[in-house]
Amino acid sequence: MTDEEALSLIDQESRRLGVSTLLTPAYKDELISESDGHPYVIKILLGQVAKERRAVKPERIVASADHLLTALFERTYENLSPAGQRVFLLLSSWRVFVPAIAVEAVSLRPGNERFDVTTALAELRRFSLVEEVVSDAEGEQFVGVPLAAASYGRRKLEASPFKVAVEEDRKLLMEFGAGKREDAHRGVLPRIDRLVKTAAARASENPSALEEFVPILEYLASRVPKAYLRLADLVMEVGDLAQSKDRAKVYLRRFLETADAQERIEVWLRLADLCHSTDDAMGEVHALGEAALLPTATPETIGAIANRINNKIRDLKERRIEASWSPEVNQLIERVAYAMERHITTLSATDCSRLAWLYLNIGKEDRARDVALRGIAQEPANEHCLKLVRKLDT
Structure with a gap:
């Protein structure tokens, strides 16, 4: 390098390392002289300045230019x-x-x-x-x-x-x-996918091998949250099914902690399905409710979710599960109902019946009747709305 090029490199690297204020013009000249203008030598010597936070005298390490870099590597490695x-x-x-x-x-x-x-x-x-x-x-x-x-x-x-x-x-x-x-x-995710495939292949032959990869993949997922979805897939693919479902639920929830809104709805619904398969009724209701409350949820999606929530609440009450009457569940259902009602002008008669049932499940009978009647006005023969009104009239 010419002296001008070397000086430009020194300025660039010293800014990167945050040591610009430590270098005088005389020191820069000495650095160029002692490094023979070798760019890599300059970088390493400036690294020493950054480490010690002072302008370390750039003494010539060895007279022979052929061995300069090797000698510098030796000194740097030892430090x-x-x-x-x-x-x-x-x-x-x-x-x-x-x-x-x-x-x-x-x-x-x-x-x-x-x-x-x-x-x-x-x-x-x-x-x-x-x-x-x-x-x-x-x-x-x-x-x-x-x-x-x-x-x-x-x-x-x-x-x-x-x-x-x-x-x-x-x-x-x-x-x-x-x-x-x-x-x-x-990005990193394709590399993580490759590691997940390796883990799956080895665990398919020896399930205990999975545990060798879990701490590594969990660490990666803590930095690249989408890897939690890969982990959920992996544990479901390998190992004891009941235990795997519980672990998968943990990973899905960890992903949801930091996921963007547009990525969440599918994962909340996936979590709801997992909760359903493990008879985790409250987990299912919670996941469904969170999915419905997302700004990306369409009226059709909210309607389908409302139907699932109503069916689940009915099942819980028939089984006399006390949590189905809990304040937390009531608040969640109420929030879903309000989210659904924002679209009431575009709801079908059947979706009106679903919204009405949400209100009925939290004790808002008057509002349930009003919504059901709105559905009947839209579709006079809708059996769902008619059935609900008859129930309220008895």
Whole structure:
């Protein structure tokens, strides 16, 4: 690089690292001189400045330019934390771009000693030992090691006490699939899908193998919530059915905690179906009610949900389930009724009967009659509205 290009790089990197105010013009000149204008050397030396928060004197490490970078790698590697060394060796051993959260998740594999991957990656970024790309899909970071650093890292791995652990980590990391820098725009979810397929395949042969993947997938889902839907599918596909349904309900609820409105209705209805299949009546009513209250719910959807709620409440009352009269259930039904009534001018006679039954189920008989009569006015022979009015008249 020319001195002008090197100076531009120093300004760019010092801004990225937040150390611009520490560098004087004289220090920049010395940095260019001692690095021989090598861009990667400049980046690593500035990483040392960022670490120590002072303008560390950029002493020439070795006179021979041929060995300058290797010597600099040696000094930088020795200054890394154990976690930083381990993550660097892992990424060097398989030189692809992988999601940063995949590297973090790998540390959770059974038998692994816990270490702080997030801090380790930040340390490697500071020394420019990893490159990063941010995905457009989820805003997650993908990381990879530059060629020169990876070559050094692979040599270092051969005699490292981390070798066995790194090789085990790499096996799991490879299940996410290889990727290039330009693949990052697709996001993390396709990589998670690949891991889920691997987990399903192994668990189909040995159900206990599922538990090896669960903590990893749960961590990934905490960062990419759509992975909770994959987890729900996975546990339903493998293992004891009753237990799997309960676990799937947990994962669906976790997804719903952060999901966008347009993504929720299908999942609430799926949760309602799961609750129905496990005889979780109150869970079913709650899920149905939440689905009906979404701004994306159409009048037709709300009508179908109202019908399910009415049938479920009738069943609960016939079975004398005390919770069916609880204030919480009444409040939920009332909210669904109000949401449905906002569309009353477009409701069919049958949907009017469903709305009327919602009101009747919470003791609002007068309003139930008014809505049923509205349905009869619209369709005089509608048996549902007629039956409800007869019930109220007796």
